[in-house]
Amino acid sequence: MTTPFTDADTELTEHNGTHLLRVAPNTADHRAWFSANAQALRSAMYEHAAVMVKASGLADEAELAPIAEEIGGRTLEYNERSTPRSRVTGKVYTSTEYPQDQTIAQHNESAYSQNWPHNVFFFCARAAETGGETPVADSAAVLRALPADLVRRFEDRGGVLYTRTYRTGMGLSWQEGFQSDDKGYVESYCADHGIETAWDGDVLRTRQQRPAVAVHPVTGRKVWFNQAHLFHVHALPEAVREGLLEICGEDGLPRNAYYGDGTPITADEIATIRGVYDDRTLAEPWRTGDVLMIDNILTSHGRRPFTGERKVVVAMTQREAA
Structure with missing residues (x-):
């Protein structure tokens, strides 16, 4: 059972193994409420993975970081980027800046990196006119639903190999991806974080092998934790995929994913993974002032298309090692 909350009403929603706990504070002093309930919120994320605080009382994006x-530990810079974002203030960023008519697929934040956040906090500064939800899916439920032979292939073949090509004008440049225009710094960062590099003038190609499955360090739950289905070339619309392959070739794609030993992941396997995510996705409509907090190992998140103006900002945190 979730640790009791002080001055709040709670309601739990469940869909195919994914849980979302809604918490409604009954106080006007929102900063004091978050402080009084910090442990309860941490416990609720371990138990349910995703917690949404309705009508949180936050009115300024800068309030999100403290x-x-x-609740979650030190806030992180958004480094080793795979999508465009902008800094709002301090270590608070915009959510991924993709066109509003596009869906952002479910993903565990920065699962391709060695430096992924333990928690992600979202604050809705302006709710969209329609749509724009941030759906979540339980990573353990996803793992349980995937075909056992598919999971075994990923584990036996070394997880996931992520490949990227950074070039100006097609995807992210290496300067944006690593937040630096110093090639020496990028080389050092990659060497320290298990990333292979190859330069062709000002074009950078990288390869990094990461696990497909993880075990949560606190709960012990085994989960599906990777972005193979997001990086893979078959995540792109057919016309975009064919155009990029014609221009860049497979070795020059902005990003792609293979089994950890470099063997191809098939289009059917990617479709299976995405279908399991779709079946276990749960979304709560945003209202201006809501805060969503997730355990990034235990749950994935995405974004649905929307109309009108929408502003959701993000802070990512990491707990100190025990």
Whole structure:
């Protein structure tokens, strides 16, 4: 059972193994409420993975970081980027800046990196006119639903190999991806974080092998934790995929994913993974002022298309090692 909350009403929603706990504070002093309930919120994320605080009382994006730090640990810079974002203030960023008519597929934040966040905190500064939800899916439920032979292939073949090509004008440049225009710094960062590099003038190609499955360090739950289905070339619309392959060739794609030993992941396997995510996705409509907090290992998140103006900002945190 979730640790009792002080001055709040709670309601739990479940869909195919994915849970979302809604918490509604009954106080006007929102900063004091978050402080008083920090442990309860941490416990609720371990138990349910995703917690949404309705009508949180936050009115300024800058308020998100100190609340995130009190609950989740130190806030992180958004480095080793795979999508475009902008800094709002301090270590608070915009959510992924993709066109509003596009869906952002389910993913565990930065699962391709050695430096992924333990928690992600979202604050809805302006709710969209329609749509724009941030759906979640339980990573353990996803793992249980995937075909056992598919999971075994990923584990036996060394997880996932992520490949990227950074070039100006097609995807992210290496300067944006690593937040630096110093090639020496990028080389050092990659060497320290298990990333192979190859330069062709100002074009950078990288390869990094990461697990497909993880075990949560606190709960012990085994989960599906990777972005193979997001990086893979078959995640792209057919016309875009064919155009990129014609221009860049497979070795020059902005990003792609293979089994960890470099063997191809088939289009059917990617479709199976995405279908399991779709079946276990749960979404709560945003209202201006809501805060969503997730355990990034235990749950994935995405974004649905929307109309009108929408502003959701993000802070990512990491707990100190025990």
